Amino acid sequence: MRQTVAVDPLEAFTAFEGRLLRRLSTRVVPFTWGNAYLDDDVRSRYYSNFLRTETDLRGVSAGDLIEAADRILAGYEHRLVIVRDEAAAERLAPGFVAAGYARAPEVVQLLRRPPDRPATVDVDVVGFADARDLILQTYREDEHLPEAIAIPFTDHRAKYEQALGARFFVAQVEGAQAGLCELYVDGKDAQVEDVGTLVRFRNRGVARSVVLAACAAARAAGATRIFIVADDDDWPKQLYERLGFDRIGTDVGFLRSPATV
Secondary structure (H helix, E strand, O other): OOOOOOOOHHHHHHHHHHHHHHHHOOEEEEEOOEEEEEOOOOOOOHHHOEEEEOOOOOOOOHHHHHHHHHHHOOOOOOEEEEEOOHHHHHHHHHHHHHOOOEEEEEEEEEEOOOOOOOOOOEEEEEOHHHHHHHHHHHHHOOOOOOHHHHHHHHHHHHHHHHHHOOEEEEEEEOOEEEEEEEEEEEOOEEEEEEEEEOHHHOOOOHHHHHHHHHHHHHHHOOOOEEEEEEEOOOOHHHHHHHOOEEEEEEEEEEEEOOOOO
16 A cells, blocks of 8 residues: 655645745846745845855854845845754754844644634635735835835735746625635645735734635635635734634744845
8 A cells, every 4th residue: 555645734835935935036046045036026025135044054054044134135136044943943043033033933833623604705816916005005004115116016016926827816805895715726825814904994804714715615626725824913913813714833033124235
């Protein structure tokens, strides 16, 4: 009898994310401990221009990674290094912090259980053109995002449709678009991303409904691993846990924003 080798879900996510990043990036620049993924069309977007470690980091210092970031991201206004190895990130954190980097952890979650309760809001599946105005509104309501980049960041989402086949799941409340998420599917792997609800529609089940609709669509497309990534210092990860997602790992980003570069 042929034995089935179990796939580590975090390793599967790392490989899946790498495939997506290569399709989204205009350039992929190797460095000693991984790859830098760069998008020359949106240089001000941190998570489109960063270094990701992809090898064993034993013996590697924060200074080594900072030097690589300074070299590869020369001419950019920010620096971002993402470390997938949690133990290594803990060891490297003091060196990054001393150099002016802030720690930005994100939890990687995998759908493993049924939700605590079903969706309550109607959801449509649309293309980017029909979701654009809603995406722009969600960016404009983000108090951490300058108004000047709301439009370019919004229009950048079209690339996710073109390069990844992204589908946009839009909740309808009282005849208005209330919130949305995106879904990317690649073979057995899928990711739900960019979940957002307009302020006036919050606490009405919008996020729950769009995420569950996206998960159902991912399963229908043949995905057996459905991932979602959330800020480890914010509350949405707790909602995703109630929807059936379990933590499988943590990405730790080390970021120097333009004000400190």
